[in-house]
Amino acid sequence: MPTHTFRLNGEQITVQAEDDVRLLWVLRDLLGVTGPKYGCGIGVCQACTSHVNGKAVNICSVPVSQVGPDDEVVTIEGLPATVGRDLHPMQEAWLERDVAQCGYCQPRQIMSAVAKVRQVRSEGRDITDADLDELRNICRCGTYARIRDAIRSGARNM
DSSP states (O other), X not given: OOEEEEEETTEEEEEEOOTTSBHHHIIIIITOOOSSOOSOSSSSSOTTEEEETTEEEEGGGOBGGGOOTXXXXXXXXXXXXXXXXXXXXXXXXXXXXXXXXXXTTHHHHHHHHHHHHHHHHHTTOOOOHHHHHHHOOOOTTOOXXXXXXXXXXXXXXX
């Protein structure tokens, strides 16, 4: 069976899996990393959103063979370490704004928000309502106003 090596949440790992196994299943089933959720398996619902080399990626659509030794995969579990704290500022904002209800979509919401804030900052600007509209986060519980408020708050503290 082929082996695949990449960085996961700051640690170099090697795993055995067929080349076409999706990264989501490698993380969840082989490595026990359950923050990225399974929703649709085709990259539409985005419940699996994680960061690959700093960009938000729907890892249910990425074969493990596309991730190499120099690639860094960060899931919600590893997000705090990217800022050297117990919680990332976006996670703190989520708690302060009491965003989560059922919690299923929260890892996706937070990971996409962090990636969006990083993107707009690299463009030399602050996050706008139009940027928030682009996120297209789906929340069954309907906490959209709190999500948007938390993203703005988290962005100020990033």
